[in-house]
Amino acid sequence: MAIRDIRNAETPISRRDILAAGIGAVFAPQSRAVAAPRGFEMPLESAPHTRTLMQWPVSVHTYGKRDLARVQAAIMRIANAIAEFEPVALLAEQNARGLDREALAGGVELWDIATDDLWCRDSGPTFVVDDAGALAIAHLQFNGWGDKQRHANDGLIAQRVAQRLGVPLLPSGLVGEQGGVEHDGAGTMLAHSSCWVNPNRNPGLSEATIGEKLGAALGARKMIWAPGVKGADITDYHIDSLARFIGPGRVLIQVDDDVDPNDPWSVAAHRTLDVLQQATDASGRKLEIVKMREPRDVRVKTADFVSSYINYYVCNDAVIAPQFGDRAADAAAQALLESIHPKRKVVMLEIDAIGESGGGIHCATQQQPHV
16 A cells, blocks of 8 residues: 655645655654753643633544534634633634534634634644743744645644734744643653654754753753654654643553553554653653553444544633533543543543544644643
């Protein structure tokens, strides 16, 4: 089976378009100290928000008409669910395809900013805050995950949001996506090398240089690199589908107890787990690792369906998380998230159309910290 050219595909593509050629290249896992931050820091996602930003998908080229309508309906469900707990700014140009304003909750405001797709975590703004409480945007330049997808509008979203809010856009010197890096709000980052140390984004830049630049952009002192998987999905394996910081030095990871040697994603996940078990945070402490079980009996059976509970979103007073139809695993995920976030309501949503497209709720959202 040939590798599909997903930039010019005649049929709709999935972000997790698994390649028959194998799992791709991997990199040696390392932990590195990085440059001192420049005064701005990306807060932990569970810190208070002013609003959530989301993007309205309009690309028929990517989805086809029928699947685009399904994806749009899922985005509407997520936006309306978040709006019960905090304001939502939905980015969409005037008269955007398929947008039913009457179906939006009262807490959803429309911002007239043109979009291509829904992945606000990746193409949207990465907000950072300084010690004086000033807001800025660290610019991780989006290029369609290495020019794999059209992004004429999405590549401009960060700067257009900066202009609307009147905040500085701080160059990072990097091409990449926030979904590809986690920050614990206390100086420690976690990422897969495969989506950063990659010529489709940052040609000629070393792992050490990229770590330093990310540290300067996000206000972090240390990077924990795990290998990841290069070339097996459109993101080159974003960390936010596997592992998330749930507090300073605390990591939640979705992984089963035993590795499946015939499943490249299982192999890669266990490699990341091994790295985390050996790593320390920016303060030199061993990481606290919490495991979440994988769902098995899911509604969607396609091979590239992303059934990641980890790809949830923390907003003010709530956690918005996916459910996949595996009753036992869904209930276990909800109970675990409730124990991690005891003061927040855990809302589980059916977002299968987004999972079929290769992502989840976290991928579709972007927090603006409260200052």
